[in-house]
Amino acid sequence: GGVHHIMKQFVKEINKNITFDLVRENAIVEELAYKNIACVEAIVYEQDIHEKHVTLLVKNSTIKEKVIEKTVSRVCNNDMSVVGIVPSELPNVSVINLRTKLNYDIVFGSATLSKSADANGDAHSIIRIGNGKYLLAVCDGMGNGIAAKETSGLAISLIENFYKAGFENQMILNSVNKLLALSNDENFSALDLCVLDM
Numbered sequence: 001g002g003v004h005h006i007m008k009q010f011v012k013e014i015n016k017n018i019t020f021d022l023v024r025e026n027a028i029v030e031e032l033a034y035k036n037i038a039c040v041e042a043i044v045y046e047q048d049i050h051e052k053h054v055t056l057l058v059k060n061s062t063i064k065e066k067v068i069e070k071t072v073s074r075v076c077n078n079d080m081s082v083v084g085i086v087p088s089e090l091p092n093v094s095v096i097n098l099r100t101k102l103n104y105d106i107v108f109g110s111a112t113l114s115k116s117a118d119a120n121g122d123a124h125s126i127i128r129i130g131n132g133k134y135l136l137a138v139c140d141g142m143g144n145g146i147a148a149k150e151t152s153g154l155a156i157s158l159i160e161n162f163y164k165a166g167f168e169n170q171m172i173l174n175s176v177n178k179l180l181a182l183s184n185d186e187n188f189s190a191l192d193l194c195v196l197d198m
Contacts (some may be wrong), residue, residue: 021045028072029077041057050110052076056068056072058093066069121142
């Protein structure tokens, strides 16, 4: 059922009209060159009037994230922010993805302290799960020590992966519950979960 839902979402995305902006693509490459940033290629597209996407191929030695954001924002007439930098297949070149800046952002931190020297039975996660959403989760494994740590860590890991894959809330909780119940031991976890849509 969850995979069926994800496939339906893919179909909706594929059917959206995408507009490419060749003029802005050339302007970005030129403007970045003036700033001593070697941009091999730029792709500018939008799926609707509210959200622009920009993908750049930039030589690693010239990447200046703030300068790139500022330059692309000016050329696109839109506040843009870097949402990812990943290595490309080309040597010494990275793929930089930018999109229209969200209305809100989040700053977070965490601190933990174990009851015993062995291990903390609690696990937590604060991650971006895509599309301007963040997952905040705290999982309390039953008891303390290594076994509790492994149980809560597994629950958090499963939840992170299901959310990143795009499954719906109810499907995620049911699936994680069933997967954790497959073990022969009776291990219980309490979970506090929040998804922030920015």
